[in-house]
Each structure stands twice: as C-alpha cells, then as structure tokens.
Amino acid sequence: EAGVAQSPRYKIIExxxxxxxxxxxxxxxxxxxxxxxxxxxxxxxxxxxxxxGVVDDSQLPKDRFSAERLKGVxxxxxxxxAKLEDSAVYLCASSLGLLGRQYFGPGTRxxxx
Amino acid sequence: EDQVTQSPEALxxxxxxxxxxxxxxxxxxxRGLFWYRQDPGKGPEFLFTLYSAGEEKEKERLKAxxxxxxxxxxxxxxxxxxxxxxxxxxxMNRDDKIIFGKGTRLHILx
Numbered sequence: 001e002a003g004v005a006q007s008p009r010y011k012i013i014e015x016x017x018x019x020x021x022x023x024x025x026x027x028x029x030x031x032x033x034x035x036x037x038x039x040x041x042x043x044x045x046x047x048x049x050x051x052x053g054v055v056d057d058s059q060l061p062k063d064r065f066s067a068e069r070l071k072g073v074x075x076x077x078x079x080x081x082a083k084l085e086d087s088a089v090y091l092c093a094s095s096l097g098l099l100g101r102q103y104f105g106p107g108t109r110x111x112x113x
Numbered sequence: 114e115d116q117v118t119q120s121p122e123a124l125x126x127x128x129x130x131x132x133x134x135x136x137x138x139x140x141x142x143x144r145g146l147f148w149y150r151q152d153p154g155k156g157p158e159f160l161f162t163l164y165s166a167g168e169e170k171e172k173e174r175l176k177a178x179x180x181x182x183x184x185x186x187x188x189x190x191x192x193x194x195x196x197x198x199x200x201x202x203x204x205m206n207r208d209d210k211i212i213f214g215k216g217t218r219l220h221i222l223x
Contacts, residue, residue: 004156033211042119042200042213043157055209091156099144099204099211104156 002026004105006092012111018080021108025073025094031055032069033102034077035091043091049075050098082112115140117203119214127222129190134217136201137183144204146184148177151198151216160186160199191221 005024013019025032030051035043046065047057051072060067064083069075079086089109093102120135136146145164149157161170163179170177174195176187186199198216205211 035213040215042117042202042215044213045211048209048211058208058210093156098209101147101159101162102149102157103159104149106154107156 004092004094004103006090006105006108008108009106010109010111012113013082015084015112016081018078019082019110020076020078021090021092021110023075023077023092023105025075025092026103029094029096029103030072031095031098031100032075033091033093033095034067034075035093037089037091037107039088046077055098079110082110084112086110087112115203115205115210115212117201117212117214119199119201119217121217122215123218123220125220125222126188126191128192131187131189131191133188134186134199134219135183136186136214138201138203139182140203140205140212142206144206144209146179147202147204148184148186149200149202151200157200188219191219193221193223195219196221 032049034046037043046060047067048055049069067077089107091107093104095102117138148160151157161177166181168179178185198218200216201214
C-alpha cells in the first residue's frame with residue numbers, strides 16, 4: 001500500500017516570498033490533515049478536511065496561509081508571504097474516517113531566511 | 114482550555130531499564146487518545162488508540178493505558194532501537210478537534 005506522499009521534501013525561501021506544498025493521501029482516505037511542527041514541538045493542526053470540506057481551520061493563520069483539497073484527493077498548502085517564524089516541518093496526514101488513526105507523510109522542511 | 118501535557122520532556126535509560134511516559138489531558142469530551150512514535154526526519158508513526166478509561170493495548174515492549182485524566186506508555190526492557198520521540202494526541206468530541214502534546218524524547222543507551 002502506497003503511503004502519504006509529500007513534495008517537495010525541502011524548501012528554502014526568503015521572507016516575503018511565496019511557497020506551496022503538495023500532498024497526496026492514501027487512496028480512499030476521506031480525511032486529510034496539515035500540521036506545522038516547529039523543532040522540539042509536537043505537531044500543531046493547521047487545517048483538517050473531510051473530503052472537500054473544511055472541518056477545522058481554527059489555527060490556520062488565514063492572512064497568509066491557504067489550503068485547498070480539490071476533488072477530495074490531493075491537497076496544497078500555500079504560504080504567502082512567508083515570515084521567519086514559518087520555518088518548520090509541514091506534515092500531511094490522512095485517515096479513513098474523521099479523527100481516526102492517521103498515516104503521516106515524510107514532511108516538508110521549510111526554511112525562511 | 115483544552116490541553117495535552119507530556120512528561121518528561123526527555124528521558125535517558127540504560128538498555129533493559131523499564132520506565133513510563135505520561136500524557137495528561139484536560140479536554141471536554143474525549144473521543145480517543147493516540148500514541149505515535151516519531152524518528153528524526155520522519156513523520157509520526159501510529160502505535161495505539163485508546164478510547165475509554167481502563168483500556169490497555171500492548172505491542173512488543175510497549176503497553177499503553179488510559180485513565181480519565183491521563184495515559185501512560187510503559188516501556189519494558191527497552192532496546193536502543195526504541196529511541197525516538199513519543200507523541201500523544203487527543204481527539205475531542207467537541208468540534209472534532211485534535212491536539213498533540215509536545216512529545217517525550219526517549220534515548221536508550223546500549
């Protein structure tokens with residue numbers, strides 16, 4: 001069974017630039033999550049999708065972050081413009097049902113200079 | 114305020130020295146409590162789900178237990194390959210939210 005795919009694995013940008021991350025969940029998984037994990041911290045949920053719809057985006061900084069899940073499959077997370085404090089690993093996860101066991105991708109390590 | 118707290122932050126053990134990691138939570142309406150293992154440079158990997166107080170789950174050298182306010186991850190006779198960060202996550206009935214703790218960094222010395 002293929003796991004959760006994420007790209008790119010690493011990204012270095014200057015502050016105020018834009019960046020986008022892509023996630024392909026496990027086939028058939030209805031729920032998709034984006035997390036931000038700062039070094040030494042646990043993952044912080046940014047947004048949670050159930051199929052195409054947003055279940056929870058209460059911790060997404062909506063002035064600069066946006067996410068979409070087209071056709072209930074792949075998802076993209078965008079940051080525009082990036083700040084220094086956005087440097088982190090961005091994890092994507094998927095699960096069969098809402099708040100079930102999650103399968104995580106390898107993450108994208110973002111460095112903002 | 115909904116909160117998940119893990120302790121200790123870091124733990125160093127000799128190989129074979131058993132211990133426990135703690136995850137305490139204050140949330141309104143527990144839907145489930147999850148334990149994950151995270152190796153450096155990788156995404157978390159699922160270990161256990163617990164749903165109700167008194168429930169226990171075991172896998173190799175790991176055993177997870179749940180009470181109304183906390184969960185323990187017991188590690189028996191650990192080996193160096195058990196070194197990792199162990200994360201606890203709580204899913205709540207209210208608003209379908211999930212909160213992760215900061216994790217416990219476990220280092221097993223050979």
